[in-house]
Amino acid sequence: MLIINQLLDIYEVRKPELVPFNNYARRLIAWLGVVTLEHVPRGENRQADALAKLASTLAFPDHETHVPICRNWRQPLIDYLQHGKLPNDPHTKTDVKRRAPRFIYYKDTLYRRSFEGLFLRCLGENEAKQALEEAHSGICGAHQFGPKLHFRIKRMGYYWLTMVKDCMEYAKRCHVCQVHANFIHQPPELLHPTVASWPFDAWGPDVVGPSPKSSGGHLYILAATDYFSKWAEAIPLKEVKKENVVNFIRTNLIFRYGVPRYIITDNGKSFYNNAMIKLCQKFGFKQHTSTMYNPPANGLVEAFSKTLGNVLKKVVAKAKRDWPERMEEALWVYRTTYRTPTQATPYSLVYGVEAVLPLERQIPSLRVAIQEGLTHEDNARLRLEELEALDEKRLEAQQRLECYQARMSKSFNKKVCLRSFQEGDLVLAVRRPINTTHKIGGKFVSKWDGPYVVQEVYSSGAYKLVAEDGLRVGPINGKFLKRHYP
Structure with a gap:
């Protein structure tokens, strides 16, 4: 203005x-x-605003986008074969004399004799570019990758000095090949396990469903898992609203187990909203959000959701409408089951003693029989001793949990193929990972979208992108990105 x-x-x-x-x-x-x-206000001038920002973030390559091809490489050979003339430079002179026996000069054209006995026509810069374009994306081109493209041109009867390198570069920079390339399954970053040092220090809430509609009209399960003890809480919901999520965290987590240090959620509107921000500010804890379409970032609650679903589908009635009534039973099963990472049950890490199960009352176990024979004073003293040993038990569980995470990290990191990006890099992003899983859009839709420009780099392999029209994307995990070659 x-x-x-x-x-x-x-x-x-x-x-x-x-x-x-x-x-x-x-x-x-x-x-x-x-x-x-x-x-024109900035909000109404989106493309110009994006162009101004791209000017400072876009890292244009120093080299030209076309494939460089060796120039004038034929002339020293032609001069030597036709007139016996050698270059003045001693190194070039030796190189020409060494390579000349494999070339012939016939009717003003240089040919090279291959090991198969074929005579390949030697091409200059412009002819080589034409051959690359026609063999790769022409009428009979199949968009083949470098080695096959090189073999195809060779079988067509052509040769130039940097043929293999140029074929690799040309195929790598083809936009059509890049957006239709296969997904990259190797993880781009080392594993970053979530570390919780005490019970209820960190929670992972998530929504499970939709499930079969219950008799009460419930469709979803709102669950949360403690990252240390693996203790879980869950309630049925008719619909997922931000008010329901905030009330669940306040009532079922904070008022029961205290204020956590942080919670880990996804980027859904039911979790990431103003009401949640106000709750975090009121009670003084942080909210960490995972990247888009990346459930392993909150893997603990995803594993619990799977376990809870497996238990419920085995105990519900035939009509499958009574799952809310069965959910507390499924939670009790989970809480009293031995967890491999801590080598203890969530119940014992929270209360310091194992829960007494119905079978132990029907057929008295040793600990039940001993407890029934104790006086009230002895029973109280035994319980106090168990509570005093609880801190040591939790420390042992913490050590076992760290050892378990170290083993998981070692196994995971063997598969890692490090891949990182900097601000200003051009990248392609997987086209809607949630859609490619279900093959929505047909088989001929490209697997990658873009190019995008990396606008911001986060920790643990997450990136924020910006498209050519100014649309901001992210944060998105680096495993859904790959470098774009213009």
């Missing part, structure tokens, strides 16, 4: 460094003739 008013002589240009730009703009206006200056 200030610049427009300066050009309309409403405001004065006071900064000396802006005077040359103002004068040049006036000369352009005079040269164009009739010009109308109008201020």
